[in-house]
Amino acid sequence: MLNQIDQVRRFNRIVSQRAGTLDQSYLGQGRPLGEARLLFEVGHDGGNARELRDRLGLDSGYLSRLLRALESQGMITVTPSEADRRVRDVRLTEAGRAQVETYDRLSDDLASSILAPLDERQKLKLVEAMAQVERLYRAAAVTVSAESPATVDARGCVDLYIRELNQRFDTGYDPDTAGPLDDSEFLPPDGVFVVARLDGKAIGCGGLKRLDFETGEIKRLWVSPEARGLGLGRRLLCELEGLAQQRGMAKVCLDTNGTLVEAQALYHAQGYVEVAPYNDNPYAQHWFEKTV
């Protein structure tokens, strides 16, 4: 364990040395880092002052000044928004676009300079390892928290979940047939609903409801397609099992459709065993159970 931490620290150190080089090549462009970062941000995701302020975490006064500096340099235009004339839309000028392209080229050059001394096999390996680190950093940045199934994010997840089932099931999927959509099942003290988020965006969910004194049922376990492969399904499942245990439940059960093969693989891997049907959900073809 200590070795792992040491490795992470060494990694952080070496990698931020390199990242420092990047910053310095920005600075070399005769523009302070703050301005350069703002310009870069405007160039890539655009938006209004408010959004930029949030994304970069800047003080409103500071941002205002930076915007005016870039405006007087002819890099951006700042105009009141059509929809709400309090908010200011920020757009690149032609010159600004050229500048952002220069930054992009610098960034490319830095990337190339890292790859250049390596032979083909090494390049492939490095890029593969980088992708792996990136993926797992993303996985580590996911937060899972309990909240009401009625929040906007929770509803959004459930909607996407239903839409996906409808696409994947041979018969389509009508939530009403499966039983009444009753959010209150997932409310404390007996139930709970968890939402997974990455950078503030909801990317997965799961609900636990009480079937009887010693049994919980897990439902609506879903991970957004863009977040798959991060081990998030497993994490949500474990989280819900833990919450079931907290509620004094001795076992949890769940049902699933035959088309959801990856879900069934997950249940098996996590120690669930197939049991006889415990409900008459018309969409269910397999029923699982696990002692927690």
Added chain:
Amino acid sequence: MLNQIDQVRRFNRIVSQRAGTLDQSYLGQGRPLGEARLLFEVGHDGGNARELRDRLGLDSGYLSRLLRALESQGMITVTPSEADRRVRDVRLTEAGRAQVETYDRLSDDLASSILAPLDERQKLKLVEAMAQVERLYRAAAVTVSAESPATVDARGCVDLYIRELNQRFDTGYDPDTAGPLDDSEFLPPDGVFVVARLDGKAIGCGGLKRLDFETGEIKRLWVSPEARGLGLGRRLLCELEGLAQQRGMAKVCLDTNGTLVEAQALYHAQGYVEVAPYNDNPYAQHWFEKTV
């Protein structure tokens, strides 16, 4: 190729976001980042003012002030060096050591916080990928340059090379028996000597000398044990082949001892074919040749 560069850029972006977190946790310690970085550097690799200045890339006046600030806080002592009373040795005080330990703990915490949300398999994978990235970053940071075989670094490499042969050969190794140690063979225009460096330290070498009009011979190809596994042997070999080509040589040859199995594997992989003995080197058991 473009995809590789994009991956490197995405990696840089995500990883430096994380590194930013590290900086901020330093800042939280009531000490400006510059001072904190300096203190950290003194704590881990110590040294005199000059070395610190080089490592951190600071202006001499700026460093001087930082040192005095830390001195007045009782974190470090700054004393003239015994050897050269112009240079100032910098050492941690007891309080300084405690402070550095606090930073270390923060750094550990950050590393843990990255690992914490992951399951065991993911942790292993992440640490493995980090080690891979680190290794290949080191490989990419190696520079290879031609220089006289008489420089301190070149001689140092050759000495280590000879010592290693002496250890590994069943018969031991006496350089004089193998032929006179004549540096001038490796001097332009006919010959050349290259030294590989990582962070300024010589970690490998190789020499090319002319045997006849169309033939070069590669000798003293060596990679420091600490730098093995970075593909450096291959890189040095390719470099020397290129230099042979520049000198109008049509082929290069080399000899080797049977105990150097990894060297022979390298020669085979790089397209060398075994040929009849072209010299009477008593230590040589295999002779190779390659058209360049």
Added chain:
DNA sequence: AAATTTACCTGACTAAAGTCAGATAATGTT
């Protein structure tokens, strides 16, 4: 219509970071 909130701007700050032109003392070179 009045009160409140929101989005941004302005002026007046401070601290940190970094630069530059000498000055000083020890060391090396001729």
Added chain:
DNA sequence: AACATTATCTGACTTTAGTCAGGTAAATTT
């Protein structure tokens, strides 16, 4: 011994980054 070089220090800057307390105008709520 004279001169040049090196390692560091000092004072006098500038720039960058960031904060804070109001202010204005548009939009929203009551």
